[in-house]
Structures are given as structure tokens and as C-alpha cells.
Amino acid sequence: MLAEADIASTVFITERPHHAHEKVRDEDLSQWDTLVVMSGDGLLFEVVNGLMERPDWEDTMKKPLCILPGGSGNALAASINYYAGNDHVAKKKLLLNCTFILCKGLHTQMDLVSLSTASGKRFFSFLGFGWGFISDVDIDSEKYRRMGNARFTLGTLQCLAKLPVYQGRLSYLPAAPEPG
Numbered sequence: 001m002l003a004e005a006d007i008a009s010t011v012f013i014t015e016r017p018h019h020a021h022e023k024v025r026d027e028d029l030s031q032w033d034t035l036v037v038m039s040g041d042g043l044l045f046e047v048v049n050g051l052m053e054r055p056d057w058e059d060t061m062k063k064p065l066c067i068l069p070g071g072s073g074n075a076l077a078a079s080i081n082y083y084a085g086n087d088h089v090a091k092k093k094l095l096l097n098c099t100f101i102l103c104k105g106l107h108t109q110m111d112l113v114s115l116s117t118a119s120g121k122r123f124f125s126f127l128g129f130g131w132g133f134i135s136d137v138d139i140d141s142e143k144y145r146r147m148g149n150a151r152f153t154l155g156t157l158q159c160l161a162k163l164p165v166y167q168g169r170l171s172y173l174p175a176a177p178e179p180g
Contacts, residue, residue: 005103009036014043021050034064036102040071041127048112052124064107069094072148075127083108132166133159 002009010032014020024035024047037044044067054060069077074094081097082088084106089097113125123129130138141155 001099001103007103018046021046021053024050025053029060029063032063034066034102036066036068038068038070040069040073041067041075042071042073044076045125048124048126052112052122066098066102066107068098068102072145072151131168133164136164 012020012023014023020037020043029035035047037047044065047065051057051060051065067074067077067080069091074090077094077098078088078090080101081094084097084101086097110126113128114122115125115129116122136159137152137155140158141151144151144154147154
């Protein structure tokens with residue numbers, strides 16, 4: 001479809017965890033008009049956080065960023081598909097719809113959430129942050145990735161069997177009001 005739309009592309013295949021993060025953080029991105037990530041939400045999370053670590057992050061974040069769903073959880077792709085006025089779909093139809101959106105050059109701005117940990121590490125998210133049970137299900141079910149969405153059901157059952165207790169403290173600092 002990209003060839004039909006006369007869209008040239010360069011393919012980069014990640015080889016390890018955090019590889020995409022390092023690549024977009026360190027690479028000269030001026031050679032590309034758009035960054036396209038074909039994966040699930042996790043790899044896009046790596047890319048966004050890599051982009052935000054760049055010294056030129058303010059300019060770089062103006063570059064269009066596209067997600068083509070290829071993961072077991074494709075929440076952002078599904079949201080973009082819905083926002084574009086399409087029916088709720090999954091798998092191949094979602095990939096097709098998102099590729100059409102890319103080929104048409106449609107884009108919009110998106111907010112990011114910023115989280116700073118007690119150790120000073122800062123993360124950015126386009127969906128949200130999870131902690132506790134939900135995060136355990138996501139991380140612990142990683143070994144079942146080949147099962148697709150069923151991995152989350154199995155991961156939930158395993159976490160329920162362990163029934164862990166979570167302790168923590170959450171502090172919220174409202175953003176400073178914008179001038180004007």
C-alpha cells in the first residue's frame with residue numbers, strides 16, 4: 001500500500017529491548033518526514049521516550065509519528081482508528097485502516113503524560129501509567145506473547161492465584177497555569 005501511495009520507507013528492525021529507544025534518541029531524524037512504528041503500544045512507548053531524551057526534542061516531537069498495529073495490545077492504534085471515524089475493528093482490518101490513515105497523510109496533535117519517579121527517572125506516556133496488579137499482568141504475561149490476547153487472561157489468572165499486596169504512595173502536583 002505504501003508503494004501504491006508512492007511513499008518511500010526505510011525499515012529498521014529492533015534486535016533487543018530498548019533498541020528503538022536508543023535509535024530514535026541518537027539518530028539524525030532529518031532524513032525522514034514521518035516516523036512509523038509497526039508494533040504494539042510498548043515499542044511506541046520506547047520510541048516516544050527516546051524522542052523525549054533528545055536535546056532537540058521540542059522540534060523532533062513536531063514530526064508526525066504513526067503507529068501501525070502489530071502487537072497484542074494495540075490501544076493507541078484502535079483509538080486513532082476510532083478518532084478517524086472508523087468502526088471498531090481489530091487485527092488485519094485495524095492494520096489496513098491505520099495504513100490508509102498514514103497514506104492519506106492525516107495527523108493530529110496528541111497530549112503526553114509525564115511521570116517522574118522518586119529516583120528522578122522521567123517517563124512519558126501516550127495512554128497512561130499502570131502500577132500494581134495491572135502492571136504485573138502485563139509484565140508477567142510477556143512470556144505468553146505468542147498466544148495473542150489470550151496471554152492477558154492467563155496472566156490475570158496467574159496473578160490472581162498469587163494475590164499480591166501492593167503498597168505505595170502517589171503524589172500529584174498540578175501543572176503550572178499557562179501565562180495569558
